Amino acid sequence: MNISGNAGVANAVINYTGTSSGSVNADAAGNFVIPGLSNGTYVVTPTLAGYTFSPASQTATIIGKNITAVNFSIAWSSQDSRGPLANGFRIVNGTQIFDVQTPYIPVVDSRGPGVPVQDDSLPHNCRTPGKFGANLN
DSSP, X not given: OOEEEEOXXXXXXXXXXXXXXXXXXXXXTSEEEEOSOOSEEEEEEEEOTTEEEESSOEEEEXXXXXXXXXXXXXXXXXXXXXXXXXXXXXXEETTEXXXXXXXXXXXXXXXXXXXXXXXXXXXXXXXXXXXXXXXXX
């Protein structure tokens, strides 16, 4: 029997412990197969320098049949050449990259609710008309 799935990134090392233990490497698409396993419970943990996986590990129990779809995604990667995202995070799943932006929260002038101000000392993402944020009444 075997356990198969996707590590979320090419060449990740897939460690497994349980009735037996060892490791296999994911292929160029992030797919992996752990072959020749006996019935039992296994903890599967992907690793690759510079990457954090989600979930960090998974438990799979083999009872007379193969286990499939033990999948992981990348929660964070220091390997990303575009650098960290200012307002969000990046998910890498195989060859797909998803940039998830957190909601934009504008800086608001506290001198009065709903009143646009004309003040060049305020940041350009405030309620100042004619600037980037325009009037956010």
